[in-house]
Amino acid sequence: MAVMTHAEALVEAIRECMDEDPNVALVWGSLMGVGGNNEHVDHIKADFADRIFHPPISEAAIAAVATGAAMDGVRTIFPMGTASFMFRAWDQIIHEAGAAHYMSNGAVSIPVVFHVVHGLRGGGSVQHSQSPQSMLWNAPGIEIAMPSCPADAKGLMRTAIKSNNPTVFIDHQKLNKRSSEVPDGSYDIPFGVADIKREGGDVTIVAASLQVVHALEAAETLSTGGIEVEIVDLRSLVPLDEEAILASVGKTGRLLVVDEAPPRCSVASEVIATVAEKGMDLLKTPPVRVNRLPVHVPANVVLEDYVGPNTDRIIEAAKLLCH
Amino acid sequence: MDKGRLLDIFRHMMLIRRFEEAVYDFHEQKLFGGHYHLYIGQEATGAAVMASLRGEDRIFSTHRNHGHLIARGVDPKNALAEILNRADGTNGGRGGTFHLADASAGMPHTSALVGGSVPLAAGAGFAAKLQKSGGIGVSMFGDGCFEEGVVFETLNLARMWALPVIFVCENNTPGAVLKSAGGNNTSNLPEGRVIQIPEALGMECHEVDGGDAEAVDSLFADCATRVRETGQPIFIEALTERWPGNYFSFPSRVTGITQVSMAWDGSSIAGEYEDWFRNHDPVLRFARQLLDRGVANSGDVAGIDVEVTETIEAAKEFALSSPVPGTDSVYAHVLAGEG
Ligand SMILES: Cc1ncc(C[n+]2csc(CCOP(=O)(O)OP(=O)(O)O)c2C)c(N)n1
Numbered sequence: 001m002a003v004m005t006h007a008e009a010l011v012e013a014i015r016e017c018m019d020e021d022p023n024v025a026l027v028w029g030s031l032m033g034v035g036g037n038n039e040h041v042d043h044i045k046a047d048f049a050d051r052i053f054h055p056p057i058s059e060a061a062i063a064a065v066a067t068g069a070a071m072d073g074v075r076t077i078f079p080m081g082t083a084s085f086m087f088r089a090w091d092q093i094i095h096e097a098g099a100a101h102y103m104s105n106g107a108v109s110i111p112v113v114f115h116v117v118h119g120l121r122g123g124g125s126v127q128h129s130q131s132p133q134s135m136l137w138n139a140p141g142i143e144i145a146m147p148s149c150p151a152d153a154k155g156l157m158r159t160a161i162k163s164n165n166p167t168v169f170i171d172h173q174k175l176n177k178r179s180s181e182v183p184d185g186s187y188d189i190p191f192g193v194a195d196i197k198r199e200g201g202d203v204t205i206v207a208a209s210l211q212v213v214h215a216l217e218a219a220e221t222l223s224t225g226g227i228e229v230e231i232v233d234l235r236s237l238v239p240l241d242e243e244a245i246l247a248s249v250g251k252t253g254r255l256l257v258v259d260e261a262p263p264r265c266s267v268a269s270e271v272i273a274t275v276a277e278k279g280m281d282l283l284k285t286p287p288v289r290v291n292r293l294p295v296h297v298p299a300n301v302v303l304e305d306y307v308g309p310n311t312d313r314i315i316e317a318a319k320l321l322c323h
Numbered sequence: 324m325d326k327g328r329l330l331d332i333f334r335h336m337m338l339i340r341r342f343e344e345a346v347y348d349f350h351e352q353k354l355f356g357g358h359y360h361l362y363i364g365q366e367a368t369g370a371a372v373m374a375s376l377r378g379e380d381r382i383f384s385t386h387r388n389h390g391h392l393i394a395r396g397v398d399p400k401n402a403l404a405e406i407l408n409r410a411d412g413t414n415g416g417r418g419g420t421f422h423l424a425d426a427s428a429g430m431p432h433t434s435a436l437v438g439g440s441v442p443l444a445a446g447a448g449f450a451a452k453l454q455k456s457g458g459i460g461v462s463m464f465g466d467g468c469f470e471e472g473v474v475f476e477t478l479n480l481a482r483m484w485a486l487p488v489i490f491v492c493e494n495n496t497p498g499a500v501l502k503s504a505g506g507n508n509t510s511n512l513p514e515g516r517v518i519q520i521p522e523a524l525g526m527e528c529h530e531v532d533g534g535d536a537e538a539v540d541s542l543f544a545d546c547a548t549r550v551r552e553t554g555q556p557i558f559i560e561a562l563t564e565r566w567p568g569n570y571f572s573f574p575s576r577v578t579g580i581t582q583v584s585m586a587w588d589g590s591s592i593a594g595e596y597e598d599w600f601r602n603h604d605p606v607l608r609f610a611r612q613l614l615d616r617g618v619a620n621s622g623d624v625a626g627i628d629v630e631v632t633e634t635i636e637a638a639k640e641f642a643l644s645s646p647v648p649g650t651d652s653v654y655a656h657v658l659a660g661e662g
C-alpha cells in the first residue's frame with residue numbers, strides 16, 4: 001500500500017492503461033493538475049508523446065473527435081477540467097457519444113472517458129461550480145463514475161478506460177489533493193458495485209464523491225451521540241447498485257441521501273424513488289435528501305458553504321430522521 | 324489633439340493599475356480565494372475603448388474584466404467589494420472576480436466561460452438595432468475565444484444580420500509561454516492570426532498595438548462613429564504584450580508596484596524586467612508619450628498617481644468594511660417577479 005493523492009491515483013491508472021493498450025490516447029490540458037516530480041506524468045510524457053494531444057479551448061469539438069475516434073477503437077481520455085465547461089460539449093456527449101451505440105443497433109461502441117471536476121470549490125461562483133451528475137443521469141447510454149477516495153479512483157478509472165461505453169468520470173475539486181492508501185499493483189473496480197464505507201444499524205446514508213467524506217465526518221459525530229450510521233458509497237451512478245442500497249435500508253429502516261446537485265431530479269431524488277418503488281416496506285420513516293439548495297452558487301464562500309450540503313447539515317438531518 | 328481626453332485615458336489606466344495591485348494584495352492576504360485574473364498590461368486597450376462609448380452602449384467582458392469596469396467608470400469601491408464578495412459589491416457579492424458587472428453602467432452580465440460574452444454583446448447590438456437606441460454592443464474578449472465555435476457563429480451572425488457591434492479581441496498571446504509548455508492558456512491557432520477569421524467573413528477588420536493608448540483611442544473612436552452610422556459590425560485585434568506576471572496560472576507581481584517615475588527617470592530601470600519597463604508597460608509608455616508631447620509634465624503625472632492611489636486606498640477601506648451578504652439572501656433572484 002502506498003499513500004497518494006486522489007489525482008496521483010488517477011494518473012497512475014492512466015499510465016497503466018496506456019502501457020497496457022496502445023489504443024489509449026490522452027488529451028492533455030493539465031493532467032488532473034498533477035505536475036512536477038511525478039514518475040507517472042514523466043513516463044506518460046516521455047513514452048506516449050504520439051498519443052498525447054494538447055487541447056485548444058474547444059470542448060465540443062474535442063468531445064466529438066474523441067467520440068469519432070472511439071468508433072474505430074481508439075480509447076480517448078479527455079480531462080475537461082471544471083465540470084461547468086462540459087456544458088459546451090453537451091450535445092456531443094449526449095447525442096453522439098451517448099447515442100451512437102443505440103443508433104447503430106449495437107454495431108458501434110464508444111469507449112471514451114470524459115473526466116470532469118465538479119462541485120463547490122471555494123469561490124468558484126456560478127460558472128465554475130456545477131454538479132452535472134443528475135443531468136447526465138437523465139441521458140441514456142452514458143456510464144457515470146463518482147469516486148470518493150484515491151483507491152476507488154484508481155480502480156474505477158481503469159474500468160472507465162476499458163469500458164466499451166462512454167463514461168463521464170466525475171471528480172471533485174476538494175478531493176483532488178486528499179490522500180490515502182492505494183493498493184499496490186493494477187486492479188479494476190467494476191461499475192455498479194457500491195462500497196459500504198462504514199457499517200451501522202440506525203440510518204443509511206447514500207452518497208458519492210465528496211459527500212462520502214462529509215458523511216464519514218458526520219458519522220463520527222453522530223456516533224458519539226448514539227446514532228450509528230451506515231454509509232453506502234455508490235461509486236458509480238450508471239450502473240447503480242440498487243441491491244446494496246436496499247440491503248442497507250433493510251437493515252436500518254432509515255434513508256438519507258446526500259448529493260451536491262440541487263434537489264429536484266437529483267441523485268438523491270432518484271435513489272429515494274428507487275427505494276420507494278422497490279423497498280417502501282423497508283422504511284420506518286420518510287426518507288430525507290440533503291442537497292445543494294435550489295439556487296446558483298454565490299461567489300462568497302460563506303454563502304457557498306451555506307448552499308452546499310455539508311457535514312453539519314448531514315448531522316442535523318440524520319438526527320431528525322432518527323428521533 | 325485633445326489633451327483633456329488623453330489625460331482622462333491616462334487617469335483611468337493609472338486607476339486600473341493601482342486597482343489591480345490592490346486586488347493582488349487582497350489575494351495574497353487570502354481575503355478572497357480561488358482563481359483570478361488581472362488586467363495589468365492591457366490597461367491601454369480598455370481605457371481607450373471606453374473613452375468613445377456612451378451611456379446607451381453595452382459592453383460585455385470576460386474573466387479578465389476588472390479593468391473594463393474601472394475604465395467604464397464603475398466606482399472602484401463597489402468593484403473591489405465585489406472581488407471580496409461583499410454585500411456592497413457590483414453584484415452583491417455573488418459574482419466575484421470572474422463576474423464583475425454593473426447593469427447601471429451598461430455592463431449587464433459578465434461570463435467567465437471562454438467566448439461566453441461574445442454573443443451577448445451581439446445581442447446588445449441586436450436590441451439597439453431593434454429599439455433604435457443609437458447604442459452599440461461592444462465585446463471585449465481574449466484571443467483564446469477563437470478556439471470556441473460560438474465565437475465564429477457570432478461573427479457570422481453579426482455580419483448576416485448587420486448588427487452594430489464592435490468586437491475587440493485583446494490578443495495577449497505574443498510572448499506568452501504556451502500552455503503545453505506549462506504556462507498559462509494562450510490561443511493555439513496553428514498558423515496565422517485570429518484576424519483572418521472575421522476577414523474571411525467579409526467584416527471590416529483592423530489591428531492595433533493594444534499597448535498604445537493613443538493608437539487604440541483614435542482607431543476605436545473612428546470605428547465607433549462608423550458603426551453608429553452604418554450599423555455594420557467591426558472587428559479590432561488589439562495586440563498586447565503579455566505582462567510577465569501573467570505567464571502562469573496565478574498572477575505573480577514579478578514587476579513589483581509600478582513606479583511611475585520610471586517614465587522620466589530611466590536610471591531606476593534595471594534587472595530581469597527591464598524590457599518590460601522600457602518598452603512594454605502600457606502605463607509607462609503612455610506617461611512617456613504625454614511627457615514627450617507636452618500634454619503633461621512629470622509633476623502632473625505624479626499628481627494623477629497620487630490622486631488615483633488615494634481613490635484606491637479609500638476603495639480598499641470601503642470594501643474591507645462592507646458586510647458579508649446574509650445567508651438568507653441566497654434565495655433572492657433565482658427567478659424574476661412579474662414583468
Ligand atoms: C468554456 C471554458 N473552457 C475553459 C475555461 C478555462 N479558461 C479560463 S481563461 C482561459 C483562457 C482564455 O484565454 P483568452 O480568451 O485568450 O483570455 P486571456 O486569459 O488570455 O485574457 C481558459 C481556457 C473557461 N473559463 N471556459
Ligand SMILES: [Mg+2]
Nearest residue numbers: 465466467495
Ligand atoms: Mg489571451
